[in-house]
Amino acid sequence: MPTVAFTRALERFLQAPPAEVGGATVGEALGAVFGTRPALKGYVLDDQGGLRRHVACYVNGKPVRDRVRLSDPVAAADCIYVFQALTGG
Numbered sequence: 001m002p003t004v005a006f007t008r009a010l011e012r013f014l015q016a017p018p019a020e021v022g023g024a025t026v027g028e029a030l031g032a033v034f035g036t037r038p039a040l041k042g043y044v045l046d047d048q049g050g051l052r053r054h055v056a057c058y059v060n061g062k063p064v065r066d067r068v069r070l071s072d073p074v075a076a077a078d079c080i081y082v083f084q085a086l087t088g089g
Contacts, residue, residue: 002021002075004081004082005082007083014039016040021033025070026057044082049069049070050068050069051067057081059074060079
C-alpha cells in the first residue's frame with residue numbers, strides 16, 4: 001500500500017503521522033487519509049478538490065503532474081509526500 005507522509009510543519013496544527021493507505025492514484029490515496037483525518041483535507045485541497053496553490057505533492061521524489069484531478073498513478077511501494085510550497089523572492 002502507498003504511504004502518505006505530511007510535512008512536520010503541519011504537525012504544529014494537526015496530527016499528521018505517515019499512513020499506509022489503499023489507492024491506485026494520488027487522489028484515492030489522499031482520499032483514504034482524509035477519510036480518517038478529515039481536518040487535513042482543508043489544508044491540502046482547495047474547494048474544487050485540487051491541490052491548493054501553496055501545497056506541493058511528490059510521489060517518490062517527483063512532482064505530481066495532475067494537480068487538479070490527482071490522477072497520477074501510485075503503486076504499493078510508493079511514497080506520497082505532501083508539504084507547503086514556499087513562494088516569493
